[in-house]
Amino acid sequence: MNITEWFNLLSEQFKGTSALEWIAVLTGIAEVLLAKKNKVLLYPVGIISILTSSYLLIETKLYAETALNTYYLVMSVYGWAMWETRNNAGASKITKSNQKEFIVTLAIAIFGWGFLYLVLKKFTDSDVPIMDAFVSSTAWAGMWLLAKRKLENWIWLNISNLVAIPLLFHKHLAMFALLTVFLFVIAIFGYIDWQKIIKQNKTDENNLGVAT
Structure with missing residues (x-):
C-alpha cells in the first residue's frame, strides 16, 4: 500500500470515526500527557480509554491487546x-x-510474551501472534513500572509502541497507529521530564542535607 492509499485510508477512517473511537483516542492522548506531568488523574482518564477501546480491538482480532x-x-x-x-x-x-525491579520487569516481558504467544496460537485465530504478544507483554512491563513511579516505564512502553505502530498499520487501524506514533514521541519527552524530576529531587535532598 503506497502513501496515497494510506492517506485515503486515513481520510476514510477519519470521516467514519465513531464517537466511541474519538473518546478512546482523545482519552488515550490525555492519559499519556497526564503521566508525563506526573499527575494521578492519568488513571481515571486511562480507565475510560481502556473501556472504550477494548471493543474495537476485539473486532480486529487483536486478542492479546484486548487482554x-x-x-x-x-x-x-x-x-x-x-x-x-x-x-x-x-x-x-x-x-x-x-x-x-529490573529482573521482575524483564521476567514480565519475556514470560508474558511466551505465554501470550502460546494462548494466541492455540486458542485464537490471530494472524499476528508473535507481534501481538510482544506488544502486550512489553506494555505489561511498562505499566507495572508506571504504577511504581519508575523512570524506566517510559522505555518499556516505547518498546511496545515501536512494534505496535507497524502492527496497527498492518491491521489498517490508521487512527490508532497515528495515536501510537504520538504516544511514542510523548513518551520520549516523558522520560526526559521524569529524569529532570529525579535530578531535582536529588539536588533538593543534598541541599537539605547541607542545611541540616
Whole structure:
C-alpha cells in the first residue's frame, strides 16, 4: 500500500470515526500527557480509554491487546491506589528501578510474551501472534513500572509502541497507529521530564542535607 492509499485510508477512517473511537483516542492522548506531568488523574482518564477501546480491538482480532487492556484496567486501579497512598504519605517521588525491579520487569516481558504467544496460537485465530504478544507483554512491563513511579516505564512502553505502530498499520487501524506514533514521541519527552524530576529531587535532598 503506497502513501496515497494510506492517506485515503486515513481520510476514510477519519470521516467514519465513531464517537466511541474519538473518546478512546482523545482519552488515550490525555492519559499519556497526564503521566508525563506526573499527575494521578492519568488513571481515571486511562480507565475510560481502556473501556472504550477494548471493543474495537476485539473486532480486529487483536486478542492479546484486548487482554492487555484487561491488565491495564487492573493495573490502573492498582496504580491509582498506589499513587494516592504515596501522595497522602508524602512519598510520591519518581525513582529509578533497582536490580530486583529490573529482573521482575524483564521476567514480565519475556514470560508474558511466551505465554501470550502460546494462548494466541492455540486458542485464537490471530494472524499476528508473535507481534501481538510482544506488544502486550512489553506494555505489561511498562505499566507495572508506571504504577511504581519508575523512570524506566517510559522505555518499556516505547518498546511496545515501536512494534505496535507497524502492527496497527498492518491491521489498517490508521487512527490508532497515528495515536501510537504520538504516544511514542510523548513518551520520549516523558522520560526526559521524569529524569529532570529525579535530578531535582536529588539536588533538593543534598541541599537539605547541607542545611541540616
